Amino acid sequence: MTQNPVLSINDLSIEFPVYKGAVKALNGVSLHVNEGEIVGVVGESGSGKSVTSMMAMKLLPEGSYRVTQGDISILGTDIIHASEKTMRTLRGGDVAMIFQEPMTALNPTRKIGIQMTDVIRLHRRLDNDAARQLAISLLKDMHIADPESTLQRYPFELSGGMRQRVLIALAFSCNPRLIIADEPTTALDVTVQKQVLMLLKAKARELKTAILFITHDMAVVSQFCDRVYVMYAGSLVEAGSTRQVLHAPRHPYTRGLMAALPELATPGSQLQAIPGNVPDLSRLPAGCAFASRCPSRSDKCNQKPVLTSIHEATTHQVACWHPALQEELAV
Amino acid sequence: MNAMTEQTLPTAPDIQPAAASGLGYFFYKVKKSPLTVAGLFIILFMLAMMLFAPWLATHDPNAIDLMYRLLPPSAEHWFGTDEVGRDIYSRIIFGSRQSISVGLFVVAVSGVIGALIGCFSGVVGGRTDRVIMRLMDVMLSVPSLVLTMALAAALGASLFNAMLAIAVVRIPYYVRLARGQALGIREMGYVKAARTFGASRWHIVSWHVIRNALPPLIVQATLDIGGTILMAAALGFIGLGAQQPTAEWGAMVATGRNYVLDQWWYSGFPGLAILITATGFNLFGDGIRDILDPKQKGK
Amino acid sequence: MAFLRMIKKRLLGLLLVVLGVSFITFAISHLIPGDPARLIAGDKASEEIVQNIREQLGLNQPLYIQYGTYLKGLATGDLGTSIRTTRPVLEDLKAFFPATLELSLVALLFASALGIPLGVISAVYKDKPIDQVVRTLAVTGISTPAFWLGLGVIVVFYGKLGLLPGGGRIDEGLTPPAAMTGFYLIDTLLQGDKAAFVSALKHILLPAFTLGFVHLGVVARQIRSAMLEQLQEDYIRTAKANGTSKWGVILHHALPNALIPSVTVIGLALGDLLYGAVLTETVFAWPGMGAYVVNSIQALDFPAVMGFAVVVSFAYVIVNLIVDMLYMLIDPRISEVS
Numbered sequence: 001m002t003q004n005p006v007l008s009i010n011d012l013s014i015e016f017p018v019y020k021g022a023v024k025a026l027n028g029v030s031l032h033v034n035e036g037e038i039v040g041v042v043g044e045s046g047s048g049k050s051v052t053s054m055m056a057m058k059l060l061p062e063g064s065y066r067v068t069q070g071d072i073s074i075l076g077t078d079i080i081h082a083s084e085k086t087m088r089t090l091r092g093g094d095v096a097m098i099f100q101e102p103m104t105a106l107n108p109t110r111k112i113g114i115q116m117t118d119v120i121r122l123h124r125r126l127d128n129d130a131a132r133q134l135a136i137s138l139l140k141d142m143h144i145a146d147p148e149s150t151l152q153r154y155p156f157e158l159s160g161g162m163r164q165r166v167l168i169a170l171a172f173s174c175n176p177r178l179i180i181a182d183e184p185t186t187a188l189d190v191t192v193q194k195q196v197l198m199l200l201k202a203k204a205r206e207l208k209t210a211i212l213f214i215t216h217d218m219a220v221v222s223q224f225c226d227r228v229y230v231m232y233a234g235s236l237v238e239a240g241s242t243r244q245v246l247h248a249p250r251h252p253y254t255r256g257l258m259a260a261l262p263e264l265a266t267p268g269s270q271l272q273a274i275p276g277n278v279p280d281l282s283r284l285p286a287g288c289a290f291a292s293r294c295p296s297r298s299d300k301c302n303q304k305p306v307l308t309s310i311h312e313a314t315t316h317q318v319a320c321w322h323p324a325l326q327e328e329l330a331v
Numbered sequence: 332m333n334a335m336t337e338q339t340l341p342t343a344p345d346i347q348p349a350a351a352s353g354l355g356y357f358f359y360k361v362k363k364s365p366l367t368v369a370g371l372f373i374i375l376f377m378l379a380m381m382l383f384a385p386w387l388a389t390h391d392p393n394a395i396d397l398m399y400r401l402l403p404p405s406a407e408h409w410f411g412t413d414e415v416g417r418d419i420y421s422r423i424i425f426g427s428r429q430s431i432s433v434g435l436f437v438v439a440v441s442g443v444i445g446a447l448i449g450c451f452s453g454v455v456g457g458r459t460d461r462v463i464m465r466l467m468d469v470m471l472s473v474p475s476l477v478l479t480m481a482l483a484a485a486l487g488a489s490l491f492n493a494m495l496a497i498a499v500v501r502i503p504y505y506v507r508l509a510r511g512q513a514l515g516i517r518e519m520g521y522v523k524a525a526r527t528f529g530a531s532r533w534h535i536v537s538w539h540v541i542r543n544a545l546p547p548l549i550v551q552a553t554l555d556i557g558g559t560i561l562m563a564a565a566l567g568f569i570g571l572g573a574q575q576p577t578a579e580w581g582a583m584v585a586t587g588r589n590y591v592l593d594q595w596w597y598s599g600f601p602g603l604a605i606l607i608t609a610t611g612f613n614l615f616g617d618g619i620r621d622i623l624d625p626k627q628k629g630k
Numbered sequence: 631m632a633f634l635r636m637i638k639k640r641l642l643g644l645l646l647v648v649l650g651v652s653f654i655t656f657a658i659s660h661l662i663p664g665d666p667a668r669l670i671a672g673d674k675a676s677e678e679i680v681q682n683i684r685e686q687l688g689l690n691q692p693l694y695i696q697y698g699t700y701l702k703g704l705a706t707g708d709l710g711t712s713i714r715t716t717r718p719v720l721e722d723l724k725a726f727f728p729a730t731l732e733l734s735l736v737a738l739l740f741a742s743a744l745g746i747p748l749g750v751i752s753a754v755y756k757d758k759p760i761d762q763v764v765r766t767l768a769v770t771g772i773s774t775p776a777f778w779l780g781l782g783v784i785v786v787f788y789g790k791l792g793l794l795p796g797g798g799r800i801d802e803g804l805t806p807p808a809a810m811t812g813f814y815l816i817d818t819l820l821q822g823d824k825a826a827f828v829s830a831l832k833h834i835l836l837p838a839f840t841l842g843f844v845h846l847g848v849v850a851r852q853i854r855s856a857m858l859e860q861l862q863e864d865y866i867r868t869a870k871a872n873g874t875s876k877w878g879v880i881l882h883h884a885l886p887n888a889l890i891p892s893v894t895v896i897g898l899a900l901g902d903l904l905y906g907a908v909l910t911e912t913v914f915a916w917p918g919m920g921a922y923v924v925n926s927i928q929a930l931d932f933p934a935v936m937g938f939a940v941v942v943s944f945a946y947v948i949v950n951l952i953v954d955m956l957y958m959l960i961d962p963r964i965s966e967v968s
Contacts, residue, residue: 019359059870084876092872099871104864107883109890109962118882119872154962170872366765469650474905474946477923477939478654484927484935485658557773565909568777569924584778588913591781592789592796599785602778609773617769 005073006178006210007056008032012070014055023281025051027234028070030307033178036208038201040221040242042257043231046278049214052231053182055079056212057097058087075177093123096171098164098200100183105167106155113151116170123174138169142199161192168200175207182214197224218261222246227315230254233279233289236307240316250310250323252294288321296322360622367618373611380427390418392425392578401594411596413586419597422578423604429579431608433494433563434556441498442552445505450540452506453513464510467503475500479562483571490573493566497559508551512544546623554616557609564605580605636954644947651943652704652936656697659932700936709937714929719937723919727941728812729799730911730918734903736815736834737842742896745846746889749853754880756858764850771847776906780840780913787836794832797915801829837914841907845899852895856888863887890961897953901946 012029015022026048033039043049054060056072058079072079075094077086091097099105107115116138117131126134132151139147142165155163164184171179184200185193201224204211213225221228221242228245230238230253238251249255256274276293285291287302294301300321307319361367380387389409396416404411410419452463470478479500486492516539566572567581575582580601587597667684668675684690688699703710709719752764788796800806800814804826807817815834818827860866861884869879904919911920919938926934 019356057871059867088873088875090873091870092874097868097871099864099868101864105868107865107869107887109887110883118874122873156963167868366762366769469646469654472647472650472943473654473939474901474942476905476908477935477942478658480908480924480927481655481658481932481935481939484930485932561773561775564775565777568775568909569912570928581775584775584781588781591785595785595789598778598781602775602781605775605778606770606773609775610770613769613773614766617765 004035005032006035007072007074007212009052009056009072010070012052012055012072013068014051014060014065015068016065018282021282022066024284025065025234025281026055027284029231029234029236030070031229031236031239033210033212035177036205036210038204038211038213038224038226040213040215040225040228041231042215042218042221042228044216044278046233046281047231048234049216049231050182051234053097053180053212053214056180057091057095058082059097089123092119092176093174094176095178095180096174096176098167098171098179098181098184100186103160103163103187106163108155110154111151112153112155112158112166116151116166116173119170120173134173135169138173139166141172141203142166142169143195144169160188161196164188164192164196165199168196168203172203172207172209176209178210178212179204180212180214183216184213185220186215186217193220194223218246218257230257233284234281235289236319237290238318238320239307240314244314244316248316250316250318251290251320252296252322252324253290255324256293288319296324298322357622361618364618364621366614367622370611370614370616370618373607374615377427377431377608377611380424381431384424384428388418388421388424390421392417392422393576394418401590401597403594404596410600411594413583413597414590419583419600422583423580423601426578426580426583426601426604427608429490429573429577430560430563430581430605433490433497434560434608434612437494437498437501437559437563438552438555440494441501442505442548442555444498445502446509446541446544446548448502449506449509449511450513450544453510454540460510463506467506470500470503471507476562476565480566480569480571483566488571488574490563490567490577490579493563493572497562497566501555501559504555505548505551508547509544512547513540516540516543550616550620550623553612553619557612557616560605560609560612633955633958636958637951640947640951640954643950644944647943647947648704648940649701651939652700653697655932655936655939656700659936660693660696704940709940710933712926712931712934712937714926714931714934719934722922722934723937723941726917726919726922728809729814729916730904730907730920731945732813732815733834733837733841733907733911733916733918734900736838737845737903737907738896738900740838740842741845741849741899744842745849746853746892748846749850750857750880750885750888752850752854753857753861764854768847768850768854771843771845771850774844776840776844777909777913779843780837780910783836783840784913794836795829796836799830799833799917800826801833804829837910837916840913841903841910844906845903848899848902849892849896852892853888856892857884860884860888890957893956893960894953897949897956901942901949904945904949905942 009029009031012026013024014026015024029048029052031039031041031052041049041052051060055065055067056074056079067080074090077090079087082090106112113132113135116135117128120126120131120134121128124131124134135151136147139150144150144162144165150158150162150166155166158166164187168184171181181200185196188196197220200211203209213221215221225242227240228242229236230245230251232253238245238249238254245254246258249258253274260273274293279285279289279292285302287304288294288297291297291301298321303321305319305321307317309315309317310323361371394417396412399408399412399416400414402408402412402416408418408420410423413419413422448463452460479496482496482499483493486496563572563579564581564584567579568585570585573579573582575586583601584598584605587594587599587601591598667680667687667689671680671683681690688696691699700710707720709723711717712719712722715722748764748767752761752768755761784796787794795801807814807821807823807826807830810817810820814830815827818824818830857880861880863884866879866883869883874883907916907918908920908924910916911918912924915921919941923935923938925931926938
């Protein structure tokens with residue numbers, strides 16, 4: 001590949017030690033995000049997608065986890081061995097994060113203005129006034145009608161959509177090269193969700209900021225992402241361009257996800273839930289983690305499949321012994 | 332899993348495997364908390380002291396020997412002697428029987444009575460419940476130390492009356508706790524089911540509600556034992572508890588006060604015994620509260 | 631408005647508490663054996679004298695009339711007459727209250743000044759050795775018999791080292807300051823009496839430490855658990871993800887939010903200190919309400935005990951009210967809405 005990855009994760013495995021064993025949250029995950037690219041990571045709760053995003057910023061509680069193999073690099077910095085000081089300059093500077101819960105992601109007892117200027121001044125040599133001006137223009141970019149008075153408010157005085165715009169403005173405040181967005185719109189109304197996503201995307205394109213977009217929502221991925229990774233039980237099961245993965249899903253799990261989507265279903269056909277449950281991450285099977293729920297499993301599935309290209313001339317990859325044929329799902 | 336659990340996922344304690352329950356898990360958590368273990372050891376040590384007092388003591392705790400009064404600690408008298416020549420070490424050993432049994436007795440009495448009243452109040456509901464709870468609120472509004480002292484004084488200075496006073500004053504706390512539990516449990520399916528099967532109110536109280544309200548009550552009781560021992564010692568200190576010549580720690584500190592500047596050991600060792608015992612119960616109580624009910628931390 | 635509603639609720643509560651307290655103490659003093667008239671008269675007095683005293687005190691009237699009389703007095707600020715000192719109880723308590731309040735406030739100051747940083751450190755280094763030490767210290771504080779600790783510090787700082795006085799409020803050779811606030815520390819300063827100030831300060835150190843030590847644990851535990859709760863919040867993660875330093879997150883984000891709920895607990899501790907002072911005052915011969923009430927209890931002087939209970943409960947509710955108002959002031963979520 002000729003492009004420069006801003007984020008690359010190689011064969012990463014992480015576990016959380018618990019009573020009598022360990023929760024294997026990530027098992028050999030490899031992914032990368034190129035400059036200016038919007039990349040989605042899709043999966044259910046507990047698939048490891050949030051752990052991936054937290055780990056990329058080294059925000060998991062110290063001592064709660066073990067990295068058993070692999071590495072992460074952001075803009076050439078080795079994250080796993082980076083000092084707290086290095087991480088601090090990265091966080092909010094070159095790499096920003098946007099979180100799921102706009103209701104609680106802002107400090108409830110500090111005014112918006114103070115929270116924004118604090119962060120801006122942490123990374124940029126600006127005086128208070130200049131930081132304020134920057135905050136105002138950032139809020140304007142997010143289509144907030146009255147930025148000056150918004151700065152004077154407390155988070156509880158703003159609606160969820162407004163708060164999320166504030167958080168996005170905050171994320172862009174230091175012209176980051178990468179934004180990690182962990183379910184940024186899940187808590188919002190559908191209409192607000194769409195507006196906020198469009199603002200995020202427009203601003204990212206304008207600044208050539210890459211986004212790692214964590215979500216469980218295939219429909220959002222289809223509107224928003226250039227490429228997508230599908231995650232299941234701490235492993236990647238499918239990867240490729242949004243078009244490839246969404247229009248010709250190969251992994252039975254991805255197909256299951258697609259079939260469960262009302263937005264993408266053919267009118268008249270029945271929505272299908274995937275039978276069974278996500279496996280217990282402390283007792284993962286040796287083979288394919290999806291096997292127990294898979295309609296096309298065989299004895300071969302007792303071995304763990306690796307993510308491989310479906311044929312030589314494509315970036316579309318799948319980790320399955322029995323990938324579906326392309327024409328089976330016509331969307 | 333829903334969205335709430337997902338958010339908190341990256342902290343290790345929230346992702347215990349499904350097998351994480353039962354006694355094995357309880358002991359695993361206890362072992363991981365050194366302070367709880369320390370508390371448990373102190374409690375066991377003190378209970379052993381109570382049981383084996385006659386074997387542990389080096390002297391007769393009440394034997395007066397005016398030849399050897401107010402002696403400093405030595406090989407013969409480990410913790411020294413008091414103003415009439417009694418061996419302080421032996422008095423502390425035997426005193427554990429008074430001081431610790433006060434704690435256990437008070438908590439047992441106020442806990443059982445309070446739990447019964449509380450469960451009754453919660454299950455019966457209506458006007459009876461309101462009257463009972465109003466009465467408890469009034470009792471709770473009086474500063475507990477003052478109420479206990481006044482009650483103990485009115486009953487007359489003796490160890491038993493002191494225990495009674497402390498127990499009466501503690502009852503409302505258990506009533507409130509048990510009632511809260513009963514209210515919650517009353518709405519649960521299985522109690523409602525018991526009703527539809529024709530179980531009487533009393534049967535419901537005695538069986539389902541009490542059995543289920545038990546864990547939080549036990550936590551509260553463990554935490555209270557330490558406080559009760561302190562309260563009994565305080566009453567003993569101002570002369571409202573045990574009377575001479577009973578060896579009781581609080582009373583020993585009180586008498587030793589007259590000699591404290593020159594014979595520090597007289598007040599010093601009995602007070603230390605109170606401190607260690609109360610610390611043991613409080614450490615253990617804190618620990619099991621955190622294990623059984625992590626949500627209630629710090630309340 | 632939320633503010634007025636809160637004040638109204640508190641005042642109503644105050645009325646209930648005073649009624650309850652007086653009722654319970656009244657019940658205790660009358661329903662239980664022990665004859666105050668006989669006590670005042672002494673063992674050797676004739677039955678006639680005892681009868682006389684009984685009449686004087688109204689003790690021969692039916693109980694409900696006695697209670698009614700007491701309540702009527704209460705409404706006009708009359709707490710009855712102390713059997714022991716033969717002075718009006720209110721006068722006695724007025725004389726002793728400032729000393730107790732001063733001691734309690736200094737103790738609270740000590741407990742907070744040490745307890746807050748300890749609680750923060752304990753939360754930040756959760757389960758590390760330092761946390762275990764702070765938690766042990768906190769539990770030890772709660773488990774320490776205050777009277778014994780008082781004796782201990784007297785032995786060390788007065789008996790062995792001779793650094794600090796072993797009791798009282800000010801050197802006997804010095805004249806106490808003229809009462810302005812009733813607090814020696816403030817009055818001596820206002821009157822520019824440096825020697826008296828230093829003496830008053832030296833006198834208050836040991837009792838305030840003794841009384842505060844127990845609450846040090848209460849404060850540290852409260853701050854610890856409030857901090858742990860805040861540190862798990864999402865906005866902490868946001869602050870970290872924005873590159874705020876570890877201690878910046880702790881001190882600028884978590885601590886202010888942890889202090890808000892803690893104000894209640896720490897404020898309520900003042901109420902506990904007021905009557906918790908009972909034992910400490912006894913040990914240090916501190917001329918406050920605590921020593922007064924212990925003497926009254928031992929003498930079965932129930933009018934004095936009732937008066938004390940009423941006054942302390944009253945103070946408790948007032949402290950509650952102040953804490954609530956403070957809470958509204960510091961928490962924007964409440965003050966802005968109202």
